[in-house]
Amino acid sequence: MPGERWYIGNVTGKVLSGGGKMERTTIRDVARTAGVSINTVSRALNGKPDVNPETKRLILEAAERLQYTPNKLARGLRSKKTGVIGVIVADIANPFFSAMVKGMGKAVKELGYSIILQDTSENYENEEEAILIMQSEQVDGVLITPVQTDKRSILKLQESGIPFVLVARHFSDVDTDYVVADDVQGGYLATTHLIENGYTKIAFINGPSYNSSAIERLEGYKKALEEHNIELNEKLIRSGALTMEDGYSHGKALLIDHDPQPTAFFTFSDFVALGAMKAIREAGLRIPEDIAIVGYDDIPFSSCLKVSLTTVKVLKREMGKKAISVLEKKIDEQEGQSHLKMPVDLVIRQSSLSTRNLGTRG
Amino acid sequence: MPGERWYIGNVTGKVLSGGGKMERTTIRDVARTAGVSINTVSRALNGKPDVNPETKRLILEAAERLQYTPNKLARGLRSKKTGVIGVIVADIANPFFSAMVKGMGKAVKELGYSIILQDTSENYENEEEAILIMQSEQVDGVLITPVQTDKRSILKLQESGIPFVLVARHFSDVDTDYVVADDVQGGYLATTHLIENGYTKIAFINGPSYNSSAIERLEGYKKALEEHNIELNEKLIRSGALTMEDGYSHGKALLIDHDPQPTAFFTFSDFVALGAMKAIREAGLRIPEDIAIVGYDDIPFSSCLKVSLTTVKVLKREMGKKAISVLEKKIDEQEGQSHLKMPVDLVIRQSSLSTRNLGTRG
DNA sequence: CTGTTAGCGCCTTCAT
DNA sequence: ATGAAGGCGCTAACAG
Helix, strand or coil, X not given: CCCCCCCCCCCCCCECCCCCCECCCCHHHHHHHHCXXXXXXXXXXXXXXXXXXXXXXXXXXXXXXXXXXXXXXXHHHHHCCCCEEEEEECCCCCHHHHHHHHHHHHHHHHHCCEEEEEECCCCHHHHHHHHHHHHHCCCCEEEECCCCXXXXXXXXXXXXXXXXXXXXXXXXXXXXXXXXXXXXXXXXXXXXXXXXXXXXXXXXXXXCCCCHHHHHHHHHHHHHHHHCCCCCCHHHEECCCCCHHXXXXXXXXXXXXXXXXXXXXXXXXXXHHHHHHHHHHHCCCCCCCCCEXXXXXXXXXXXXXXXXXXXXXXXXXXXXHHHHHXXXXXXXXXXXXXXXXXXXXXXXXXXXXXXXXXXXXX | CCCCXXXXXXXXXXXXXXXXXXXXXXXXXXXXXXXXXXXXXXXXXXXXXXXXXXXXXXXXXXXXXXXXXXXXXXXXXXXXXXXXXXXXXXXXXXHHHHHHHHHHHHHHHHHCCEEEEEECCCCHHHHHHHHHHHHHCCCCEEEECCCCCCCHHHHHHHHHCCCEEXXXXXXXXXXXXEEEECHHHHHXXXXXXXXXXXCCCEEEECCCCCCHXXXXXXXXXXXXXXXXXXXXXXXXXXXXXXXXXXXXXXXXXXXXXXXXXXXXXXXXXXXXXXXXXXXXXXXXXXXXXXXXXXXXXXXXXXXXXXXXXXXXXXXXXXXXXXXXXXXXXXXXXXXXXXXXXXXXXXXXXXXXXXXXXXXXXX
């Protein structure tokens, strides 16, 4: 527990001899002003027992007047707790992650922690460095969406002894706590939906092959095909798509002289879907009449497109919040591992609903 | 300067008597192992002069072997520098701000700082609290996009003596450093573009009236109208729009039995534009044939819409980077205030280009 | 070149 | 119920 936070501002009114620079009020100033000893102040301010209500009042008043703010560094040095949680994400500019971080921020606030943010840009070296920084920062815990091109960084993190939880992605062969979305189910729902609407030639523009979300969604995709006795065609599966541009180029490749010609797309993210949609339009095809498409994540704009996007909704903020609460338990030494899968949900909109959506096609 | 960073990991190998928990290696352990005094180690590690190369080598070796990582808290307590910069944004889930933060993160990395993030959700009370937290965190400096419903929080920040820079928004009546976009110019460019394409009934779905960006864009809007001798009609100006939903409702209000009937929209953001576009479509109108629309920010998806969105491009990452560099100067006591306006640019796409874009309409 | 000393602000024994 | 003393890990004088 990072200790409760209460603030009254921070200006001392004192002025350094040298120039115009302020010096922060310390517990000492408060003690002097209240006419008590340093640690009586400490105890009063931290709500510890054994403090005369009257002196407590005096102390609180003095603190208020002097605009005292506790120094977290000093406190941290003593208590070995910084009240800071390190958050390492793959790309903060991606609405998926920024929504997640937003949720973390909210959850963390109630607990009195702060967040230090690191962005790896999906780059493993950056991830390694980010972890070292977190260690040096003495964070009380770490939340990380690993890049996954290598697992050694996570193994090191494990060795370091810092409590940590993987978020959004996890390793099948490294035993850690994690909070992820139920991606198998997501892949399954999306694919089943397309199949049930008569599509059989469903192309899957998937994420990188090392990415756990991509792996699990593919599993869901395969499961759905199998259940409906549709033969898997490797040519319809493409991987490595993360951006809009990737979606565009993969979409294009799948449409131009491609065998078999897909009649529907399932994509790794709404961003990828957007790129693919552009490719579809440029190929002179209509959505959903000629090609249906289903995205993933349910990012805000998806509902507002001219042809609104059917997608798998992931509870991004909730996932962030949940991750914090799992991490907090770890920090508080409450044993037992958490392997959490957040439920996902198919949001059916226009992009997958052709008016002539009966019977089999292609 | 937050002191150079160098890491070697952090596990000591030591085990506490009590249980399996690690204890971090301290400078003391290194000193003992290297057979020198504590502060020789400190100096060696910090690259200070007056250290025998040979002993330095010994110390570095020992540090390496023991996996020593400096304790930033202790260092900060002494040096009064935490190497942390506080970033307070209005909404990290907004792509505009997340792109900005991404830029800050990159810039900060090179300088050896870390970032503590706070999200106010456009709420003033949260902003006040965020500032207090930053003080308590002893950050070396603060970057903030103020909510602007009240300026007292900023005045307090000023009093606190912490170096800070406003980003993306600024106060006309509070003298601070800031890095913002050239919003007058942005409003002017967008409006002029519409006018030059024959539109005269240009509705402006603007942001909150206290928001400096909204104020300045309105200024640009008015300037453009004036230059073209188009009479300003207050009924075409709406304020308070921040979200997609706001854009939708304002758009709707402007289209249903509205006098005068607008022929073009200029909106506060691409998000707001997206909402307005939905309203336009629902009113049975076409973009851009019936209603042209210009957004603001140039958020990634804008280019990929079926009718791609004409918008004012703001250099979000660059603004973040610039803000960091200005802040760094302040931290290093380099005097002189910075009032920076980042250039903006009109990106013309389909949403403002009717095929029959000649002559005057409406 | 190197070691000794002192203290940053806070909290935690231990006395009183 | 309160105060005094010690120390978290590190850096910055000042000696030697």
